[in-house]
Amino acid sequence: MSKIWDAVIIGGGAAGLFCAGVAGQLGKNVLVLDHAEVLGEKIRISGGGRCNFTNVHSSPANFLSLNPHFVKSALARYSSKDFIKLVTAYGIDYHEKHQGQLFCDDSAMQIIAMLMAECAKGKVTIRHPVSVQSIGHEGDEWLVQTQQGVEKAKAVVMATGGLPVPAIGASAYSLDIAKQLGLNVIEPRPALVPLSFTAETFGNLNDLAGLAVPVRIASGSKGQRYGACRFNEDLLLTHKGLSGPAVLQASSYWVEGEPIHVDWLGAIERPGGFNCDALFNHEDNHLKLTETILASVLPQRLAKAFAEQKNLLGKKWAEVSKKDRQSLKELLTNWSVKPAGTLGWKKAEVMLGGVDTKDLDGQTMMSRKHRGLFFIGECVDVTGHLGGHNFQWAWASGFACAQAL
Ligand SMILES: Cc1cc2nc3c(=O)[nH]c(=O)nc-3n(C[C@H](O)[C@H](O)[C@H](O)COP(=O)(O)OP(=O)(O)OC[C@H]3O[C@@H](n4cnc5c(N)ncnc54)[C@H](O)[C@@H]3O)c2cc1C
Structure with missing residues (x-):
């Protein structure tokens, strides 16, 4: 009998890797699939190479969404304090720059290494580059068709991010899947952009x-x-x-x-x-x-x-x-x-719009229409202000989802 994963996470960026690490450490059997040669590219280039990984003042007021209340539960359950604790536990030195923005003293690569170590702790399986061809379900089981075969799972987590910087692998895949499965998508447009x-x-x-x-x-x-x-x-x-x-x-x-x-x-x-x-x-x-x-x-x-x-x-x-x-x-x-x-997607830092929060449960990030289908990170209609809030959303939404897998 072929293996049934507790969760297949599509997208090994900030939200996907963080969610995988947390879920793995909660005892879940997790597979991460990403189409990129190199994982965490947005983290690598963020904050001028030093990753503004959170903001000490991050609160719901720092986010744009058609439903401004949607972020409240996830942000309350995983705050900037929690992420700072994790960064500190890994001995990553950081400094505060401006209005509560926290940056690595050394390099954004330390955050990627930390996320990978968290995944290793949770015995997460990561496969890349691999392209996902389709996602469907048979009863309660999700089927993820890749070029290497079919993966079966109890849950699928869409974490492919937003459309900015197509040169490093950004795609609209989460939005496409949302539309295919009947979820509403708020028209995306470039944000935090000149x-x-x-x-x-x-x-x-x-x-x-x-x-x-x-x-x-x-x-x-x-x-x-x-x-x-x-x-x-x-x-x-x-x-x-x-x-x-x-x-x-x-x-x-x-x-x-x-x-x-x-x-x-x-x-x-x-x-x-x-x-x-x-x-x-x-x-x-x-x-x-x-x-x-x-x-x-x-x-x-x-x-x-x-x-x-x-x-x-x-x-x-x-x-x-x-x-x-x-x-x-x-x-x-x-x-x-x-x-x-x-200046468009090439120069934008984030995407405005995305999967409509009215089709998601704010406690778990699960689709209200499909049991076991989750959306986390930038693909959701939640966009942070400049200053570390977008990563805080990736961590908080990933954490909320991991608890529900
Ligand atoms: C230049 C720049 C600087 C930034 N600086 C900061 C900053 O300092 N602080 C901050 O808070 N935010 C910053 N951001 C925003 C931040 O990077 C994003 O909000 C965050 O990475 C979103 O996390 P995510 O996991 O949703 O998406 P991502 O981190 O983008 O991860 C998505 C992953 O999905 C994969 N993927 C995409 N399509 C597919 C597909 N079809 N199949 C399989 N895998 C797929 C990608 O390869 C990628 O690994 C910056 C963004 C940019 C562009």
Whole structure:
């Protein structure tokens, strides 16, 4: 009689390997199948090679999903504290960078090695590269057809991730299987992705590539699919448009055809907050050039570009009309600009959308329509903010699933 696995996990990335290790150590017989030559490639390239593996502040508020409550159970049962405990147990040194983001001191490869060691502890069988041709079921038994034969299992866990970075093996396989088996899929689109602009909307900012500015950014709106956001982060001007943490965060909420809003002075930290009117009305500024006043709060090149945009370059502040001052203030504090698009799957860090959470049980990640069919990680309609939240979702959803196998 051929072997019946407790679970076959399709996809040996962050969520799949973590789930396999936990389930194996709970005594389950687990097989992981992956079509890639090398496992954990997204982990390897993450966080600039140092893997921002979690965030100490990770909470449901850091996730976008059509059902924002869906993440609550899994995140509560496996928190960033739990993953930090595991990392510490493996002697992996790490540091906190910015707003609770934790990175390996040395290399992302340590996280991959840790996941593989956890799988070895749980006696998990891993096969790759192997391509899965079809998934079906006969009664309570799942049949996974691969190019090497059929695997039988009590459960199948779909963990093939999202569509970003097709060059390292990303595929829509989990979404395809979900659709085939009658689950709803929320249309995927690139998120945490740089935004592009036309020369017309971008004007002379094109010449400032490489400049990073702390800003307050806003995009989306309450009535839209994933709501609205406001972040204080660095914005990076590039040859192709806008990037940097501020824009990546805003991109997840951005709706095509709508503007994003940048307050170039909103992230300036002053006791009692920064007051643009006080800067404009300060008596000492009367005889100064417009670009000099702007350069007291902005990088010089940007100050010059803004003065130029408003035809105020070389003009003394006393000569600037009330109307022009108002228009400059609007530009500085509510630069409202329509992106032409995103830089797409090649440059996106994550996928927005995926398997609709209303078809999944938030306690177990199991399909409500098919007993024994699970979806974990990025293929689910759960997308984290930048800063380690996406890996935290991979660990938490993998853990919840492993308990239910
Ligand atoms: C450049 C970059 C940097 C990032 N940095 C961070 C970061 O620092 N912190 C953070 O939290 N998140 C980061 N992310 C996001 C994070 O990598 C993902 O959210 C996370 O890896 C998702 O885990 P997953 O297991 O769902 O998918 P993945 O880790 O992508 O794993 C999916 C696995 O499935 C396999 N697979 C795909 N299709 C098939 C198929 N048809 N058959 C068999 N196997 C298949 C793939 O080969 C892969 O091994 C980054 C992403 C990118 C692209």
